[in-house]
Amino acid sequence: xxxxxxxxxxxxxxxxxxxxxxxxxxxxxxxxxxxxxxxxxxxxxxxxxxxxxxxxxxxxxxxxxxxxxxxxxxxxxxxxxxxxxxxxxxxxxxxxxxxxxxxxxxxxxxxxxxxxxxxxxxxxxxxxxxxxxxxxxxxxxxxxxxxxxxxxxxxxxxxxxxxxxxxxxxxxxxxxxxxxxxxxxxxxxxxxxxxxxxxxxxxxxxxxxxxxxxxxxxxxxxxxxxxxxxxxxxxxxxxxxxxxxxxxxxxxxxxxxxxxxxxxxxx
Amino acid sequence: xxxxxxxxxxxxxxxxxxxxxxxxxxxxxxxxxxxxxxxxxxxxxxxxxxxxxxxxxxxxxxxxxxxxxxxxxxxxxxxxxxxxxxxxxxxxxxxxxxxxxxxxxxxxxxxxxxxxxxxxxxxxxxxxxxxxxxxxxxxxxxxxxxxxxxxxxxxxxxxxxxxxxxxxxxxxxxxxxxxxxxxxxxxxxxxxxxxxxxxxxxxxxxxxxxxxxxxxxxxxx
Numbered sequence: 001x002x003x004x005x006x007x008x009x010x011x012x013x014x015x016x017x018x019x020x021x022x023x024x025x026x027x028x029x030x031x032x033x034x035x036x037x038x039x040x041x042x043x044x045x046x047x048x049x050x051x052x053x054x055x056x057x058x059x060x061x062x063x064x065x066x067x068x069x070x071x072x073x074x075x076x077x078x079x080x081x082x083x084x085x086x087x088x089x090x091x092x093x094x095x096x097x098x099x100x101x102x103x104x105x106x107x108x109x110x111x112x113x114x115x116x117x118x119x120x121x122x123x124x125x126x127x128x129x130x131x132x133x134x135x136x137x138x139x140x141x142x143x144x145x146x147x148x149x150x151x152x153x154x155x156x157x158x159x160x161x162x163x164x165x166x167x168x169x170x171x172x173x174x175x176x177x178x179x180x181x182x183x184x185x186x187x188x189x190x191x192x193x194x195x196x197x198x199x200x201x202x203x204x205x206x207x208x209x210x211x212x213x214x215x216x217x218x219x220x221x222x223x224x225x226x227x228x229x230x231x232x233x234x235x236x237x238x239x240x241x242x243x244x245x246x247x248x249x250x251x252x253x254x255x256x257x258x259x260x261x262x263x264x265x266x267x
Numbered sequence: 268x269x270x271x272x273x274x275x276x277x278x279x280x281x282x283x284x285x286x287x288x289x290x291x292x293x294x295x296x297x298x299x300x301x302x303x304x305x306x307x308x309x310x311x312x313x314x315x316x317x318x319x320x321x322x323x324x325x326x327x328x329x330x331x332x333x334x335x336x337x338x339x340x341x342x343x344x345x346x347x348x349x350x351x352x353x354x355x356x357x358x359x360x361x362x363x364x365x366x367x368x369x370x371x372x373x374x375x376x377x378x379x380x381x382x383x384x385x386x387x388x389x390x391x392x393x394x395x396x397x398x399x400x401x402x403x404x405x406x407x408x409x410x411x412x413x414x415x416x417x418x419x420x421x422x423x424x425x426x427x428x429x430x431x432x433x434x435x436x437x438x439x440x441x442x443x444x445x446x447x448x449x450x451x452x453x454x455x456x457x458x459x460x461x462x463x464x465x466x467x468x469x470x471x472x473x474x475x476x477x478x479x480x481x482x483x484x485x486x487x488x
Contacts, residue, residue, distance in 0.1 A: 085484070137436045144433040152421045161419045164481045165433070171477075172437050175470060179440035182466075183447075 020227035027219040035213035044207035050203070056120060061206045063113040065214035066106045072218065073103025074138055074169050077145065081166030094229035095164050097149060098222050100142050107139040130181035138173045145169065268360040275356070275364025279338060283372060283458055288337050297330040301383055304432025319390035320449035323380060324442050328409065330358055330376055335413035338369050339421050351486060358483030362395045362414060366478065370410035377402050401448040408441045408471035415478040418485040441467055
């Protein structure tokens with residue numbers, strides 16, 4: 001007897017992709033590699049030590065870009081969750097999980113580099129100021145979001161629970177940030193968000209190159225992770241359709257995956 | 268919607284009156300944690316008295332986890348979740364009803380805990396208008412956030428371990444604000460107690476609205 005799932009093809013006759021690479025990712029990857037090399041040169045060799053921080057400032061060329069990309073990842077997860085809730089397009093769900101996972105990674109890097117920089121600067125690995133505390137809490141919120149995604153029994157294509165959690169990420173962080181800011185603050189004020197930044201010359205270039213390199217690495221990882229999530233959705237949808245077809249075959253119905261109610265009567 | 272909320276709140280409170288989980292389990296747990304704090308922190312050096320506000324609200328948060336978990340579990344048996352979906356009750360009404368029920372239980376617990384800390388920790392209690400306003404605002408904030416996140420983890424096997432991970436970071440502003448407001452009520456200077464109470468109230472409103480809007484989707488999902 002033929003397997004009723006033989007006719008179900010998750011990729012509709014197209015060849016199964018062997019990897020998630022493409023011309024776009026090759027361009028992104030090579031650009032990222034080049035930018036990383038230039039970043040390392042500027043950060044470690046070409047930029048001078050800071051008048052006050054000395055060589056410690058070189059860690060900020062890593063810390064600031066990864067911190068910005070951490071918030072970018074969380075922002076992508078939030079925005080994609082909202083868009084998925086509005087249109088239920090699976091692609092937005094894949095983007096949300098990709099953004100959240102990258103957010104967790106870059107968040108961990110942010111906290112790590114910040115702590116390493118903090119010890120010689122503030123004589124402590126950790127202070128309870130607004131920016132650090134809200135960063136740590138956002139990291140925990142993202143981990144919680146990914147935990148819900150792992151255990152949510154919803155079929156492939158998105159999760160209402162996770163999307164609502166994703167939607168609440170940024171409002172939570174804003175409220176936490178202002179609460180803790182009001183509570184106490186030791187963190188230095190923003191340097192590059194003002195029109196006349198307090199760092200300049202080769203140090204500013206090192207920071208800008210760091211932002212560019214970090215953004216390229218982030219984009220490269222995001223595209224790959226999005227494609228992996230998309231492929232996972234296709235496989236899960238195929239498995240679900242196969243299970244439905246098998247159950248229909250048991251009932252004597254045709255293995256159609258249509259959800260129409262006007263079906264052939266069982267034998 | 269308000270009629271539906273009253274219906275659900277009455278149902279939840281009736282279930283609690285019959286099962287007495289809050290009275291028999293949550294309240295003793297809260298009192299036990301208060302005692303454990305005294306073991307962990309030296310009770311003779313005034314640490315407990317000076318940290319009363321923060322310890323009090325920590326106990327309330329931990330107890331709220333149990334209360335929310337209980338409120339969520341009521342709807343997970345006997346197809347009640349499906350019944351709620353098909354009942355025609357407004358989802359926002361169901362949400363507000365559950366919030367009202369959890370808030371009522373928490374408020375009662377908080378009153379008991381105030382008496383307990385007054386006896387066990389010997390703080391300088393005062394500023395009762397600020398204390399009462401903060402208790403009301405924080406209770407609504409904790410209940411609304413808890414019911415919303417309880418719905419997010421409802422039906423999931425690891426609900427009991429996932430709920431604290433999701434809920435406690437979100438409630439950090441409530442913990443900070445309620446603690447500062449209580450410290451002001453107890454006589455601390457320069458802490459802007461009413462401002463913190465306002466922040467907690469704002470948080471409560473945000474989550475009441477968010478929960479009312481999102482509960483329908485969570486009930487369906």
